Amino acid sequence: MTSGKVLIIGGGPSGLESARCVAELGGEAILIEKRERLGGTPDREGYAKLTHHWRDASEAMADMAAAVTSNKNVEVKYNAEVKSMTGSAGNFTVEIEAGGAVESINAGAVIIATGFQHFDPGRATQYYNYYSFPDVITLTDLEKMLKEHNVVRPSNGETPKKIAFIQCVGSRDRQIGNEYCSKVCCGIASKQAIELREQIPDSKVMIFYIDMRMYGYWENEIYWPAQEKYKVNYVKGVISEVLRKGDKLLIRGEDTTMSRPMEVTMDMVVLSVGMEPSAGTRAVAQLMGVQQNKYGFIEAGGAGGLDPVATSQEGIFVAGAASGPSDLDDSIAQAGLAAARAVASVRKVMA
Amino acid sequence: MSNDILVITEHMDGKFSDVSFEMVGKAKELASALGGRAVAVVVGGGVSSNVFASDSTIHIDDAALSQFNPEAYGKVIEALVKEKSPRLVMFGWTATGMDLAAWLSAKLGVPCAAYVKNIGADLTMSCQAYGGKMSADVSPEGDMAIAACLAGSFPVEAGQGSTAATSIASPVALDGLKIKFVEAIKPAGGDVDITAQAKLVSIGRGIGSKDNVELAEELAGKLGATVSSSRPVVDAGWLPRTRQVGKSGLKVKPKLYLMLGISGAPEHLEGMKSAELIIAINTDKKAPIFNVAHYGATADLFEVAEAMLELL
Amino acid sequence: MNIVVAIKHIPSIADDLPVKGNNVDFDSVDFVLNEFDEQSIEQAVLVKEAVGGTVTVVGVDMIGELDAVLHLALAKGADKAVKITGDDPAADSHQQAKWLAEAIKGMSADMVFAGVQASNDLDGQIGPMIAAHLDMPYIGGVSSVEVSDHTATVNKEFAGGIGGKYSVSLPMVVGVQAASKPPRYAPISKVRQVAQTATIEKVSPSGDATSGLAFKKMAPPVVTGHAEMIEGSSKDVAKKIVELLKSKGLA
Amino acid sequence: MAPKFEKVKVVEKEHAVVDGVDISGHWNRMFEQRVITEYTPELIEKVADIPGGESFANCYQCAKCIAVCPVDIVGNYGPRKLYRYAQTGMDLTEAPELWLCTTCKNCLRVCPKEVDMIQIMPAVREQAILAGKFVPAELQQAFENTAKSGNPLGQPQRKRDAWIKDAGVEVPIIKDLARPVDVLWYVGSYPSYHPRGIDAASAAARIFSALGIDFAILGKEEKDDADSQRLAGEKGLFEMMTEYNIETFNKYEWKELMVTGPHELNAFKNVYPKYGFERPVVHYTTFLARYLDQLKPLLKHRVEKKITYHDPCYLGRHNGEYEAPRKLLEAIPGVELVEMQRNRxxxxxxxxxxxxxxxxxFTAKHTTMRLSEKRAMEAASTGADVLAVACPFEVSRFADAVKSTGNEHVDVLDILELLDKSIRGEQ
Incomplete structure (x- = not known):
């Protein structure tokens, strides 16, 4: 039995946008979300601000969710997970467990939008001491503090005056197995640095980097203002280790443009952790038999290499960070494309 | 009240300065006209004071006064003047007299004239003013006056004599002084002694800048002369203090004194007017120096110096 | 250290001085800062820089143009400026010294600096007179000042390059012959900045004093002798001088 | 047995004493790399907070400026480095680096972030001067000379027009002329006083006269433009001179103001309008290039020389004039114009x-050779006989530099002198 429905797995920005687009294109979508609410990682991790336009994350995600929940052509299933799948393009049978009940869904196409998870800095080969020193935190930790306008040193509750970001933690690292660039960390660190300078005007904020990778709006709306307007300081030369010095942190590394070693004390160190495929992405990929790359992301690109939402299975598409590190702009663009491709796919079968 | 004239003499290293004798001589002349006495006053020990042609000499001989101390000297002189009530007190307009004359004037409320070049029988004083550009005749009001006299204004010989001095103890207690003499400072060695030079090329403010001093050095080199200067050049740091001619500098008497850009303030004239041949170049045709120099030219010193270099 | 610099605004002798009656015609001359006061200001600032404290410059506003002089002093490192609004261009040294002394009385000065002399000191210099009024010791002809523990060590110049070193327990009045360093350049930027931001305290003149001198005559000096003037261009002058020197065996 | 190789023991101290000699200081890195123990972004902000210094904070370390910075070529300097030095502890208001920039504008030409040393340097220098920080004594002297004498050389004002009596032609002074003129020629301080400058001024007078230009000079009323003093931080002095100069310019009637020097061009054309003076101003090369048709027949004598031309920063980069000087040189018969590697x-x-x-x-203490020497060597390497210049600062600088670099065979001549030679023949 062929189906005209598109099954979308994941209720984050990519899944929401896919669902909205499917409906807009006149299709029917079923969106299944593992959590009890929509909004994905930005919602779950409590992102403070989303670029562009510095929009509040929960507000932006609420808008995206509303566009979906208010649409009669989208059916949303919460607390739902994929259990198995059979069939082929035009006629997939997907068994899901939603709220404890198992049900079978017939769909003509599938969009996987299962996203990413943050790198666990405990796995870093460097001695950053994330789990030993309270004042070593990650982008995610800081994001929560920024959202609450309560940036303090976890060790003593004091306002930090000297804050260092260490870039490429868990990314571009063969030893860890993540040779890829996580794309967003330079931008996110810079964004957070701006917010820090806004919230703690007398703070020194420094970003230690191998090279800065910001393009599109990141360059214009984040990087240049961070430096020129907010006086965030960028130092080329990534930190090798974080040690304790009294109640401060001592960062050690090389300042490469000065060709000088550095040992500077900081109140707080922020690890710019990268992206890894989420557990959901890994599980769904296996379950559906779509090919993954060596890092566990869903292999996209298609045979011709220019099909960014195609997976190894016909009728199954991928959007957003499930296929690799991706910022919001790119995820949403991909989601729209995946929606178009999925709708086209089911129409071809139905016709 | 008397018609006496007190002359505050000055001495250093056991020798009285010329201006002391000059003033004593003048005081005698005035005293005889006024019907008073010319009284030489010697403050300090370590000096033979029977050397004046004064009507009398008072020597306040106290070890505490052996070195010039403006505070101690001032107190002693003030007490003496109060006691003697003279018609006129004469100081030299010198490094020591300048510390005392105006101070005493303000202290006692007695008129004071400075830069005095001459004193008439009616005590009208002719003074140099405005850097020698003006001459003023002033007459002091009241019963007592103070004159601070420029060195070289009166003949030295008239004051020289052998009047026996009367030694007295200090009329005031000299303990608890706020000023203490520490030590004498002799001229720094190492540099040439301009007082021993036969030829001097002397530069003034008109030289303009430190760089231009080279031009004078070059000219001096060609002439076998040494470069000396007026005070502003030294104050500006363009030449060492050992090269300064004048009242606060050195007194010179060379065969040739070639002056470039010195206008001739009285303080400078005091140090060089007995040079044998004085030639002055200055752009200001009214510069007082032309009244002292033997030859003068109103010209640009740089142009003249450069032209001379070509000719020498 | 409370350091006070008493300055004199005096007729410029760069040009001819016009005479009116028995004195200089003060209405038609330019007034300038006494050149020894430039040294005095510098020495005061040097002392402040060495031992700390504040420098207050005070002068009688002779013709209503003292502000520019005070601004310059502030730009050179003085901290406060006070002008005594006399506007009497003929005020003599006795009168100025009295006004200055009265103004300085309230300043608890540790040291008062004054230029050792000025070209219009016809009735004496203001330094020793201020000292007399304030009952402070005075030393003039000073060319270096060092201060420690409320004691100043000063070098006084006598004639012939000889000097004397004195130690004085403060307060005192110093007559500055020359500062221990040449006066500094005050950047015009600084002077202009000061001119826009500085406040100059105005003080009314208080206390009368007079030189007690009656002016009978004021005129350019009667010339007794005069140099033989060499005329012509600079080259002519040079030529004649060289000839003269050669004829006398001096070149 | 293999020879034992022992590495030099590094000195692990910022304050280093080796064999009893204190070698502390920034240059002791030959012994060790000093560890950066603190970053000082506040020192960047200190500069950026000065009005005019804002763009200092914009540097993102691309380093394009360094390769084109003339000072870095003979030393270790450049805007990017200054930013980093500030970030690692250098207070620019107190550093010798503050005085090395020549405001040549080559860094700004290539800077993607428009970090503008032409604004930054004068602003920070002014702050340093106002705060009584270190200022090189020679510069202080030039300021003082300008304030007292009206020119940085410290020469008397009344000698400003002394050069005209040897110019060989009548040089009218506008005050004496008492009538409007077409061209008011602002001669400038170096052409008025410096012997080599006077050569160029005299040549200019003869050229203008030969062309029948209706011109006059200000004579003793002319005072320095003080633009370089402004760039060196003495804005107050510049403004004082500007007020005087504008008043003097406005006293007379003239159509166009011609300048001998590019710095004066920059002052009168680009800066004076801020002070209310907006009149046509032209550099002599631009002016004479207009008269090429009349000039060419006068250039009768061949000047058989290989000539290379040095673009003055303030004529070229700052004011965009590259061609007029070359046209004038090419108009001289016999001249072969060759270009240096770095030109225009x-x-x-x-x-x-x-x-x-x-x-x-002062700069000699912080560079390996003078910029003028580097340039003189570059000029010599073209095989040129003559290094032609169009800025009065340059004649004396390069005349010294060709000597000190052993290139005496290269003549340093102002374009004016070369034109004059061609008009009159070798004198």
Whole structure:
């Protein structure tokens, strides 16, 4: 039995946008979300601000969710997970467990939008001491503090005056197995640095980097203002280790443009952790038999290499960070494309 | 009240300065006209004071006064003047007299004239003013006056004599002084002694800048002369203090004194007017120096110096 | 250290001085800062820089143009400026010294600096007179000042390059012959900045004093002798001088 | 047995004493790399907070400026480095680096972030001067000379027009002329006083006279433009001179103001309008290039020389005039014009701008050779017989530099002198 429905797995920005687009294109979508609410990682991790336009994350995600929940052509299933799948393009049978009940869904196409998870800095080969020193935190930790306008040193509750970001933690690292660039960390660190300078005007904020990778709006709306307007300081030369010095942190590394070693004390160190495929992405990929790359992301690109939402299975598409590190702009663009491709796919079968 | 004239003499290293004798001589002349006495006053020990042609000499001989101390000297002189009530007190307009004359004037409320070049029988004083550009005749009001006299204004010989001095103890207690003499400072060695030079090329403010001093050095080199200067050049740091001619500098008497850009303030004239041949170049045709120099030219010193270099 | 610099605004002798009656015609001359006061200001600032404290410059506003002089002093490192609004261009040294002394009385000065002399000191210099009024010791002809523990060590110049070193327990009045360093350049930027931001305290003149001198005559000096003037261009002058020197065996 | 190789023991101290000699200081890195123990972004902000200094904070370390910075070529300097030095502890208001920039503008030409040393340097220098920080003594002297004498050389004002009596032609002074003129020629301080400058001024007078230009000079009323003093930080002095100069310019009737020097061009054309003076101003090369048709027949004598031309920073980069000087040189019969490697937009600075003219002794302590020497060597390497210049700062600078670099065979001549030679023949 062929189906005209598109099954979308994941209720984050990519899944929401896919669902909205499917409906807009006149299709029917079923969106299944593992959590009890929509909004994905930005919602779950409590992102403070989303670029562009510095929009509040929960507000932006609420808008995206509303566009979906208010649409009669989208059916949303919460607390739902994929259990198995059979069939082929035009006629997939997907068994899901939603709220404890198992049900079978017939769909003509599938969009996987299962996203990413943050790198666990405990796995870093460097001695950053994330789990030993309270004042070593990650982008995610800081994001929560920024959202609450309560940036303090976890060790003593004091306002930090000297804050260092260490870039490429868990990314571009063969030893860890993540040779890829996580794309967003330079931008996110810079964004957070701006917010820090806004919230703690007398703070020194420094970003230690191998090279800065910001393009599109990141360059214009984040990087240049961070430096020129907010006086965030960028130092080329990534930190090798974080040690304790009294109640401060001592960062050690090389300042490469000065060709000088550095040992500077900081109140707080922020690890710019990268992206890894989420557990959901890994599980769904296996379950559906779509090919993954060596890092566990869903292999996209298609045979011709220019099909960014195609997976190894016909009728199954991928959007957003499930296929690799991706910022919001790119995820949403991909989601729209995946929606178009999925709708086209089911129409071809139905016709 | 008397018609006496007190002359505050000055001495250093056991020798009285010329201006002391000059003033004593003048005081005698005035005293005889006024019907008073010319009284030489010697403050300090370590000096033979029977050397004046004064009507009398008072020597306040106290070890505490052996070195010039403006505070101690001032107190002693003030007490003496109060006691003697003279018609006129004469100081030299010198490094020591300048510390005392105006101070005493303000202290006692007695008129004071400075830069005095001459004193008439009616005590009208002719003074140099405005850097020698003006001459003023002033007459002091009241019963007592103070004159601070420029060195070289009166003949030295008239004051020289052998009047026996009367030694007295200090009329005031000299303990608890706020000023203490520490030590004498002799001229720094190492540099040439301009007082021993036969030829001097002397530069003034008109030289303009430190760089231009080279031009004078070059000219001096060609002439076998040494470069000396007026005070502003030294104050500006363009030449060492050992090269300064004048009242606060050195007194010179060379065969040739070639002056470039010195206008001739009285303080400078005091140090060089007995040079044998004085030639002055200055752009200001009214510069007082032309009244002292033997030859003068109103010209640009740089142009003249450069032209001379070509000719020498 | 409370350091006070008493300055004199005096007729410029760069040009001819016009005479009116028995004195200089003060209405038609330019007034300038006494050149020894430039040294005095510098020495005061040097002392402040060495031992700390504040420098207050005070002068009688002779013709209503003292502000520019005070601004310059502030730009050179003085901290406060006070002008005594006399506007009497003929005020003599006795009168100025009295006004200055009265103004300085309230300043608890540790040291008062004054230029050792000025070209219009016809009735004496203001330094020793201020000292007399304030009952402070005075030393003039000073060319270096060092201060420690409320004691100043000063070098006084006598004639012939000889000097004397004195130690004085403060307060005192110093007559500055020359500062221990040449006066500094005050950047015009600084002077202009000061001119826009500085406040100059105005003080009314208080206390009368007079030189007690009656002016009978004021005129350019009667010339007794005069140099033989060499005329012509600079080259002519040079030529004649060289000839003269050669004829006398001096070149 | 293999020879034992022992590494030099590094000195692990910032304050290093080796064999009893204190070698502390920034240059002891030959012994060790000093560890950076603190970053000081506040020192960047200190500069950026000064009005005019804002763009200092914009540097993102691309380093394009360094390769084109003339000072870095003979030393270790450049805007990018200054930013980093500030970030690692250098207070620019107190550092010797503050005085090395010649404001040649080559960094700004290539800077993607428009970090503008032409604004930054004068602003920070002014702050340093106002705060009584270190200022090179020679520069201080030039300021003082300008304030007292009206020119940085400290020459008397009344001698400003002394040069005209040997010019060989009548040089009218506008005050004496008492009538309007077409061209008011602002001669400038170096052409008025410096012997080599006077050569160029005299040549100019003869050329203008030969062309029948209706011109006059200000004579004793002319005072320095003080633009380089402004760039060196003495804005107050500049403003004082500007007020005087504008008043003087406005006293007379004239159609166009012609200047001998590019610095004066910059002052009168680009800066004076802010002070209410907006009149046509032209550099002599631009002016004479207009008269090429009349000039060519006068250039009768061949000048058989290989000539290379040095673009003055303030004529070229700052004011965009590259062609007029070359046209004038090419108009001289016999001249073969050759270019140096760095020319036009990328011309190498002579070191005289931004107050560098008066800081040679100071900058010598911070560079391996003078900029003028580097340039003189470049000129010599073209095989040229003559290094032609069009800025009065340059003649004396390069005349010294060709000597000190052993290139005496290269003549340094102002374009004016070369034109004059061609008009009159060798004198």
């Amino acid at each position: 937009e990328n011309g190498y600075c002579c070191g005289g701008g931004g107050g560098g003219m008066w800081m040679d002794s």
